[in-house]
Amino acid sequence: MNTLPQQLANGLLLGSMYGLIAIGYTMVYGIVQLINFAHGEIFMTGAFGALTVYFYILPDGTPMAAAVPLMLLGGAIVAVLIAVGAERFAYRPLRGAPRLAPLITAIGLSLALQEVVRNFYPEADKARAFPGLDTTHDIGSVTIKDADIFLICAAVICMAALAIFVRKSRTGRAMQATAQDPDTAQLMGIDTNRIIVIAFAIGGLFAAVAALAYGMKYGNVDYRMGFLMGLKAFTAAVLGGIGNIYGAMLGGVVLGIAETLASAYIDDIPGMHLFGGGSWKDVWAFCLLIIVLLVRPQGLLGERVADRA
Amino acid sequence: MRQRSMVILTSVLTTGALTLTACGSRDDNGGGSSDGGNTTTLTIGVDAPLSGENSTTGLGIQYGAQIAVDDANKNNLVPGVKFKLKALDDKAQPATGQSNATALTGDKSVVGVVGPLNSGVAQTMQQVFASANMVQISPSNTNPELTQGKNWQTDKKRPYKTYFRTATTDELQGSFAAGYAFNDLKKKKAFVVDDKQTYGAGLAKIFAEQFKKLGGTVVQTDHINTGDKDFGSLVTKIKNSGADILYYGGQYDESSLITKQLKGAGVKIPLFGGDGMFASTYIETAGAASEGDLATAIGVPADTLPAAKNFIATYKAKGYKGDYGAYGAYSYDAASAIIRAVKAVKDANGGKLPTDNNDLRSKVVDEVQKSNFDGLTGKVSFDEYGDTTNKQLTVYAVEKGKWKAAKTGTAD
Numbered sequence: 001m002n003t004l005p006q007q008l009a010n011g012l013l014l015g016s017m018y019g020l021i022a023i024g025y026t027m028v029y030g031i032v033q034l035i036n037f038a039h040g041e042i043f044m045t046g047a048f049g050a051l052t053v054y055f056y057i058l059p060d061g062t063p064m065a066a067a068v069p070l071m072l073l074g075g076a077i078v079a080v081l082i083a084v085g086a087e088r089f090a091y092r093p094l095r096g097a098p099r100l101a102p103l104i105t106a107i108g109l110s111l112a113l114q115e116v117v118r119n120f121y122p123e124a125d126k127a128r129a130f131p132g133l134d135t136t137h138d139i140g141s142v143t144i145k146d147a148d149i150f151l152i153c154a155a156v157i158c159m160a161a162l163a164i165f166v167r168k169s170r171t172g173r174a175m176q177a178t179a180q181d182p183d184t185a186q187l188m189g190i191d192t193n194r195i196i197v198i199a200f201a202i203g204g205l206f207a208a209v210a211a212l213a214y215g216m217k218y219g220n221v222d223y224r225m226g227f228l229m230g231l232k233a234f235t236a237a238v239l240g241g242i243g244n245i246y247g248a249m250l251g252g253v254v255l256g257i258a259e260t261l262a263s264a265y266i267d268d269i270p271g272m273h274l275f276g277g278g279s280w281k282d283v284w285a286f287c288l289l290i291i292v293l294l295v296r297p298q299g300l301l302g303e304r305v306a307d308r309a
Numbered sequence: 310m311r312q313r314s315m316v317i318l319t320s321v322l323t324t325g326a327l328t329l330t331a332c333g334s335r336d337d338n339g340g341g342s343s344d345g346g347n348t349t350t351l352t353i354g355v356d357a358p359l360s361g362e363n364s365t366t367g368l369g370i371q372y373g374a375q376i377a378v379d380d381a382n383k384n385n386l387v388p389g390v391k392f393k394l395k396a397l398d399d400k401a402q403p404a405t406g407q408s409n410a411t412a413l414t415g416d417k418s419v420v421g422v423v424g425p426l427n428s429g430v431a432q433t434m435q436q437v438f439a440s441a442n443m444v445q446i447s448p449s450n451t452n453p454e455l456t457q458g459k460n461w462q463t464d465k466k467r468p469y470k471t472y473f474r475t476a477t478t479d480e481l482q483g484s485f486a487a488g489y490a491f492n493d494l495k496k497k498k499a500f501v502v503d504d505k506q507t508y509g510a511g512l513a514k515i516f517a518e519q520f521k522k523l524g525g526t527v528v529q530t531d532h533i534n535t536g537d538k539d540f541g542s543l544v545t546k547i548k549n550s551g552a553d554i555l556y557y558g559g560q561y562d563e564s565s566l567i568t569k570q571l572k573g574a575g576v577k578i579p580l581f582g583g584d585g586m587f588a589s590t591y592i593e594t595a596g597a598a599s600e601g602d603l604a605t606a607i608g609v610p611a612d613t614l615p616a617a618k619n620f621i622a623t624y625k626a627k628g629y630k631g632d633y634g635a636y637g638a639y640s641y642d643a644a645s646a647i648i649r650a651v652k653a654v655k656d657a658n659g660g661k662l663p664t665d666n667n668d669l670r671s672k673v674v675d676e677v678q679k680s681n682f683d684g685l686t687g688k689v690s691f692d693e694y695g696d697t698t699n700k701q702l703t704v705y706a707v708e709k710g711k712w713k714a715a716k717t718g719t720a721d
Contacts, residue, residue, distance in 0.1 A: 003549045010541030118360070125360045127562065127594050134573055143574050218538050219569050220594050224361070228536055263542040267531075278543050279505055279532035 002141060007264045008257060009142045013217075015256020016155035020210035021233035022240070022248035023162065024083070024203025030179045030243035031199045033099070034091060037106035039203060040230015041113035042083050046208030047130070047221040048121055049078025054131055064133060068150070068212070075208040082113070083204030084197055092193070110226075117223040127222040130215035147216035154209045159249050162202065166245065171198060179243070232285075239289050241302025250300055259285045349662060350391045351651060353378055353644055354413040356406060356424035356434070359398035362535075362562050365590045367426050368631025370448055371396045373640030374423045376623050377648065387652040390662065395419065399430050401560075406430035407437060414441035417666050420673050421446065421647035423640055428452035428508040431472070439469040442671040446646055447474040448639035451482055451584065451607060452507050456694040465694065471674050473695040475639040475646070475686065476607045477702065479508070482583050483515030483558075485702045486605045489716060490554055490581055491523040493704075494603075500552035501530045502543065502567070504559035512583045513558030520556075528552045533563060540570045548576045555579070561586035565594035572598035579603055587635050592710055599707045603715070608686050609701050610714050611638045617685040634712070642684035650676035 024039045053074030058067055090109050094102045117124050133146035166172035177185040178195045186192045214229070215221050232255065240251025262284035267276020275283075292300060355374050357367035371394075378392045397413065399406040406425050413419050414437055421444040425431050428450045435455065438445045447455075456474065458466035490496045499520050503513035510532075517527045528550045531543055544567070547555060555571065557564045557580055568580040584606040592599045611617045617638045624633045631637075653676040654669060655662050663669045681690045687699045701719050705712040 003545050006545045006548075007542055010539075010545060014539050014541065126362075126364055126590060127565075129594060129596065132596075136573060136575060138575075145573055214538075218566060219596065220566070224536075225538070228538075260542040264546060277531040277533075278502075278537065278540070279534050281542070282534065 003264065005140065005142050007260050009144060009148075011257030011260030012253060013144075013148050013151055013256070014260060015236075015253035016151055016249075017210050017213060017217075017229070017252070018233045018236040018256055019249035019252025020155055020158060020206045020213075021229060022237040022252050023158075023206045023245055024200075025234050025237040026240070026242055026245055026248040027175075027199045027203050029237070030245075031175065031182070032091075032095075032196055034102050035106065035234070036086075036091075036200075036203070037103070037230070037234075038086055038090075038109040038113060039083075039207065040226035040228075040233070041110045042079050042086070042204050042226070043207040043211050043214075043229060043233075044221070044223060044226030045082050045113060045117065046075040046079030046204070046211035047215050047225065048117055048124070048223075049208065050075035050212045050215060051128060051130055051221060052078075064131060067131070068133075068216075072209065072212050075212050076205050079208035079211065080201045080204040083200040083207075087197055087200040092196075110230075114223050114226070121223070124223050127220040130219055130221050132219040133216045134219075145217065147213060150216060151213035154213060155249070158206055158209055159246075162206075162245060171195070175199065235285070235289055239292055239299055241299025244299070244301045247299055247301035254300070255285055255288075258288045347389050348391055349389060350393055350418060351420045352393050352395045352416065352418040353647055354416070354419045354422035354424075355394060355396040355640075356399050356409045356413065356422060356430075357396070357426045358401040359396065360400060362401045363426055363560055363585075365588050365632045366449070366635055367398075367401075368629070369633045369635060369637040370424060370426060370631075370640040372624060372627075372629035372631060373448065373620075373633060373637035374644040375629070376620060376627075376637075377641040377644035379623075381645070381648045386648060387655060390651060390655070392648060399425055399427075401427050401430065403427075403430050403433040407433040410434040410437035410445075414438065414443055419443070420651055420670060421677070423448060423643045423647070425450070426636070427506075428455060428511075429506050431455055432507060435469045435472050438471045442667060442674060443471060444647060444650070444670070444674045444677045445472050446643035446677065447472075447476060448636045448643045449476045449584070449607070450474050451476055451479045452511050453478040453480050454507075454511075456696045467694045470678075470695070473643075473646070473677055473691050473697075475643045475684075475689065475697050475699075476584075476636070477697060477700045479511045479583070480515055481700060481702060482605045482607065483512050484519040485718065486556070486581055486583070486603075486704070487516050487519035487523060487525075489603075489605070489704045490556070491520060491525050493716065494554065494579075496525065496554040498526050498528045498550075498552045499554050499556050500547050500550050501527055501556045501558075503530075503532055503557070504535050504563055505532050506535065506559065508583070508585060509558035509560070511558070512585075513556060516556050516558070533559075533567075535559070535563060537563060538566060540567050543567065544570050544574045544576065547571060547578075548574055553578055554581055557582045557586070559583075559585055561588050561591035561594070565591045565599065568602055569595045569598040581605075584635060587705055587712065588632050589634070589712070590632075592707055592712070597710075600710070602707045604705050604712070606635055606703050606705060607701070608639060608699075609703050609717055610634060610705075611685070613714065613717075614638060614685055614687075616683070617641075620685055638685040642686055642689050645682070645684055646677050646680045646689055647673065649680065649682060650674075653679070 050071035236251035240247030259281040263281035357370040397409040453461045503509040564586045581603040587604040587606040654672040704716045706715045
């Protein structure tokens with residue numbers, strides 16, 4: 001059996017999830033040059049928001065078809081509120097401060113959010129079961145689940161919507177302007193604070209979509225899930241060119257596929273048995289990152305580094 | 310140039326954050342030992358993961374020891390001595406375990422420690438306890454190296470005389486599992502995966518060796534990282550390998566996800582693991598996908614032990630969290646061994662506890678070595694390596710959403 005199509009599908013799905021989260025890193029970085037390390041935790045709270053809707057708000061036995069939109073709404077509300085709240089109360093007061101200050105704030109916020117969920121969410125000190133969409137479909141030699149279909153559709157729709165929003169809408173153009181030059185944008189009458197809030201909100205929204213997909217795909221969520229996913233998504237954002245929304249998605253997909261293929265095939269290469277398998281996938285993914293950054297320091301789709309640096 | 314310094318700064322900070330997450334909180338209650346009258350209060354330390362990964366089993370260890378302490382106090386087992394428990398959370402992380410060990414040895418009232426759950430954590434703790442000459446009894450560590458040294462396969466040598474365990478070793482667990490898979494389940498082709506941790510890798514290696522020795526084939530091996538969530542790539546490999554059983558050396562956090570994703574991809578082969586996945590959480594997280602999966606566990610199920618009936622009733626009556634099923638009774642026996650050793654020291658010393666704490670601690674170590682009493686799990690005594698002489702093992706299978714004992718046996 002040829003496993004390549006299945007492995008590519010696995011990688012694409014994982015990568016789409018990285019990409020959705022990476023959007024949040026990249027948009028915020030593009031506009032305020034802040035690496036929002038708490039974004040992984042915003043993703044995590046989105047998952048718990050969706051979980052809350054399913055277990056504590058909806059009546060038992062609600063069909064998933066009806067529950068999913070409501071869970072998405074619940075997760076999005078929580079994630080967006082926390083993202084916007086983080087911007088308003090943690091980052092905005094430090095807007096003019098040296099860059100180290102908001103970065104440390106972000107790390108502190110990340111730990112704080114983890115501990116809040118662990119301590120105050122019922123039974124969150126261990127993995128909580130999440131309703132899954134487990135019906136499988138065979139397409140040729142590829143087996144995928146409903147949750148995977150949700151993920152891929154959500155990623156495509158979100159990306160398309162974001163692209164249209166940024167290009168066509170007034171607010172989107174204002175975002176581009178703010179990213180290019182915040183001071184001049186402000187002089188031209190753009191409310192940059194509002195633009196920054198919107199960037200955080202969109203990041204939170206996308207993280208919530210990814211979180212719902214994550215929960216339904218893996219069937220459980222826990223308070224630490226944001227750490228590793230956040231780190232990977234950040235890597236994806238850098239790989240694709242931080243600041244570029246298409247780069248974030250592309251970086252996510254490339255990273256996901258690289259990880260999957262490395263874990264699947266490296267140990268088949270003669271002499272490479274020791275360096276293959278699932279435990280080395282991160283090593284290969286980061287090697288790829290290093291190579292890309294050596295050849296293209298601005299990332300795959302990065303640009304405008306000159307006026308950033 | 311600002312950006313480059315930003316990147317450097319960021320990586321430094323990320324490293325810092327990673328390091329910080331490895332640090333645990335220290336719980337320094339100080340060591341008030343004696344309170345008025347003639348009653349001395351001694352502390353039994355517990356170190357186990359009480360939050361996060363493995364916490365279900367970890368809490369079972371804490372409360373198992375708690376019941377032993379309560380029983381000893383209620384029955385006035387050691388006249389004039391009251392025991393209390395001091396439980397520290399190691400979060401299943403070796404570094405945290407080590408700092409907990411330091412905190413426990415620093416507390417003058419602690420006479421001995423029950424724990425930890427994880428073999429990898431034990432490795433960092435052994436030296437600390439050995440220097441302090443304090444007894445440590447693990448109810449669940451199964452790595453042979455802990456008692457028999459690095460070269461246990463060829464040259465057994467006990468590294469630390471303060472370390473004991475009421476659990477038997479992976480050597481027996483891995484080969485017991487291989488025997489069951491090959492002879493009872495009639496499986497011929499195994500796919501072996503481990504999480505590279507001391508416990509998981511050891512278990513998987515021994516399983517693979519024994520499975521081949523019996524005549525089975527190990528079609529492929531793979532390793533994963535703890536904390537991974539996506540096993541799509543691994544599942545595809547397993548599907549393609551034609552294996553009829555998957556053996557996994559590691560904890561339930563990963564194995565429950567693996568089995569779920571495996572069955573989700575239409576691969577209906579059982580996942581067989583060690584006692585690290587023998588917990589109700591495994592079934593809760595994996596759901597219906599766990600049906601038919603197997604795990605070996607050391608000892609016999611607490612529910613089938615006649616001596617453990619009161620223990621289970623107490624555990625349930627007190628509404629303790631966690632799962633007593635796997636190690637609760639072994640933890641009870643470990644704590645009892647320490648308590649009985651204190652009694653033996655006191656009796657040998659003319660009915661008085663040695664006034665010097667270090668003296669008391671080292672004498673307790675000697676007395677634990679001589680332990681010989683009927684515990685909940687059977688006879689509690691230790692061989693010259695500190696291993697239990699009670700080498701019972703059980704294979705459990707998931708049946709209708711519950712772990713059911715499928716085969717019990719004794720290894721020689």
